[in-house]
Amino acid sequence: MFAARAEIVANVWKIVAREGDQVGVGDVLAVLESMKMEIPVYAEASGFVSKVLVEVGQIVQEGDPLIEIDESHA
Amino acid sequence: MTQLDTPSVVSAPDQADHRSTLTQRRQDRFARVEPKGKRVFTARERAEMLVDDGSFVEMTPLRTAGGGAGSGVVAGWGTTDGHAVVVVSHDAAVASGAIGAVMADAIMKAQRFAIDKGYPIVYINDSGGARIHDGIFALHGCGGIFANNIEAQQRIPQISLIIGPCAGAAAYSPALTDWTIMVKEQGQMFLTGPEIVKAATGEDATAEEIGGSALHTKVSGVAHLEVDSEEEAFHATRLLLSFLPTHKGGPQKRHSSVPANPGAAERLPTLVPDKSSVVFDMNALLDGVLDNGARLELMPAHAPSILTLFGRLDGHAVGILANQPNARGGILDAKASVKAARFVEFCGRFDLPVLTFVDVPGFLPGTVEEGRGVITHGAKLLKAYVETKSPKLTVVVRKAYGGAYIAMGSASLGADVNWAWSGSEIAVMGPGGAVALLHRRALKAAEEPAKLRDELAAVYREEVARPYIAAEAGIVDDVILPEETRDRMAAALRMLTHESSL
Numbered sequence: 001m002f003a004a005r006a007e008i009v010a011n012v013w014k015i016v017a018r019e020g021d022q023v024g025v026g027d028v029l030a031v032l033e034s035m036k037m038e039i040p041v042y043a044e045a046s047g048f049v050s051k052v053l054v055e056v057g058q059i060v061q062e063g064d065p066l067i068e069i070d071e072s073h074a
Numbered sequence: 075m076t077q078l079d080t081p082s083v084v085s086a087p088d089q090a091d092h093r094s095t096l097t098q099r100r101q102d103r104f105a106r107v108e109p110k111g112k113r114v115f116t117a118r119e120r121a122e123m124l125v126d127d128g129s130f131v132e133m134t135p136l137r138t139a140g141g142g143a144g145s146g147v148v149a150g151w152g153t154t155d156g157h158a159v160v161v162v163s164h165d166a167a168v169a170s171g172a173i174g175a176v177m178a179d180a181i182m183k184a185q186r187f188a189i190d191k192g193y194p195i196v197y198i199n200d201s202g203g204a205r206i207h208d209g210i211f212a213l214h215g216c217g218g219i220f221a222n223n224i225e226a227q228q229r230i231p232q233i234s235l236i237i238g239p240c241a242g243a244a245a246y247s248p249a250l251t252d253w254t255i256m257v258k259e260q261g262q263m264f265l266t267g268p269e270i271v272k273a274a275t276g277e278d279a280t281a282e283e284i285g286g287s288a289l290h291t292k293v294s295g296v297a298h299l300e301v302d303s304e305e306e307a308f309h310a311t312r313l314l315l316s317f318l319p320t321h322k323g324g325p326q327k328r329h330s331s332v333p334a335n336p337g338a339a340e341r342l343p344t345l346v347p348d349k350s351s352v353v354f355d356m357n358a359l360l361d362g363v364l365d366n367g368a369r370l371e372l373m374p375a376h377a378p379s380i381l382t383l384f385g386r387l388d389g390h391a392v393g394i395l396a397n398q399p400n401a402r403g404g405i406l407d408a409k410a411s412v413k414a415a416r417f418v419e420f421c422g423r424f425d426l427p428v429l430t431f432v433d434v435p436g437f438l439p440g441t442v443e444e445g446r447g448v449i450t451h452g453a454k455l456l457k458a459y460v461e462t463k464s465p466k467l468t469v470v471v472r473k474a475y476g477g478a479y480i481a482m483g484s485a486s487l488g489a490d491v492n493w494a495w496s497g498s499e500i501a502v503m504g505p506g507g508a509v510a511l512l513h514r515r516a517l518k519a520a521e522e523p524a525k526l527r528d529e530l531a532a533v534y535r536e537e538v539a540r541p542y543i544a545a546e547a548g549i550v551d552d553v554i555l556p557e558e559t560r561d562r563m564a565a566a567l568r569m570l571t572h573e574s575s576l
Contacts, residue, residue, distance in 0.1 A: 007401070007402050008402045008403065008405070008438070009438070009440055009442060011308065020422070034402075034403060034405075034438075035403050035405050035435040035436055036351055036435055036504050036506055037351050037403030037404070038352060038353065039353065039402065039403050039436050040353065046377070061442070064161045064444065072292075
């Protein structure tokens, strides 16, 4: 299990990945908004999206898990 | 001929004894002791591998700490790319490299030599710390090494390699040097290892968890580069030395000019997204400006929102700072400030020109950063720029807002030449934030506040934030196009290094 995390305190601006999606390394899973910058959240593992842990508009802290990827089904 | 070989000549009968005695002494001392654990090479082999082939000369090779063993360290000098360097290599085959009185004295002798003669020094660290059996004499010796480390800071570059488990004094001495390189899974740095940690606090942790290269090159920032092998550590050290003068005030290592990567130079005018909120890779921008050759990025995994690297421009060795929009939006925070300040300060100490490429959304505010002391750490960056007297060239490539504008090598901090790209924005804050404050009432009363805010922000961007106000006031020297950057910087460097008058 791999969790994509927030690299900075931010507002969740877009969620690109949906539960069940197949994703590969480097795919954009979500976009955060912080300091007026659009900060993409990339998949660092291949697999399928097992859980989206946040909602659009939610404030997340640095290190918070955002989206879980199950690597066993890669 | 190595130091091990004695010349074979036909000896007179009365010479035979002392010749064979010396041969025996050398063989005893130079005999290879098979390295323990994950180590592949002996201390002497490491020193020889670091320097140019056949150039290593050991100082005091017959010195002993008693019991027939060596002093615990192989110290000497050699050359890297033909330039002299002093090397200290801990000998883990003698008491696990623990630093006793004699070993400390041998290290201090090498440090004194490097400081007095003006040569860089490389410490190959593989030591458990102070030698307990030597008691206060070991502590006194370790303290002496630290004092020399500190004296050397103002005189010569110091590089530390962490090639084995380094505890206590063997971890503190590197912290007093300029750059620390760790070999993955083989080198650790900690105050004390797992057993004593367990006894002291009850915490159960492995040596890698307490002081591995992942911890120190990503999280703590104690070390500056992680490599996969000893050979890579030596290669990185030689590369690092290739950018540095041998001592403070010494001549810079000038190479012939190499054009920028042609593809990257071609992409430069369209590389930076117009929309200031969209991220891009600053490395691609640097590719289009710098000489297309060797570079060395330090602290790549720690505070990655700012890049610190050595490279060349028009053949000059330069230190480069650049915000990296691709990591955390390119913000400055406490860690990025400390990383950047340390790098600028180092460049200043050794007269390396500092090239600053700016695209910064600001200092990251909030409870977490204030708790980390972002004000104090950000101030270190201001201080480093002001105190650095080497040539300082700054170019704003997209946006520079507020305090972060000042901190990134601005004119007010003493940059020699400042440029701004024609599409850039320089302002106290970004257009969105500025209009929210300036037009608070109008926005509150508006039927469609979001639409009005966007319109006002667009006007603000063009009328207030574009770099022409700064250029008209002379705060930015000139507004330039991306493709003009390299030539402008090269001309400024020739002028500032007095080369144009040669």
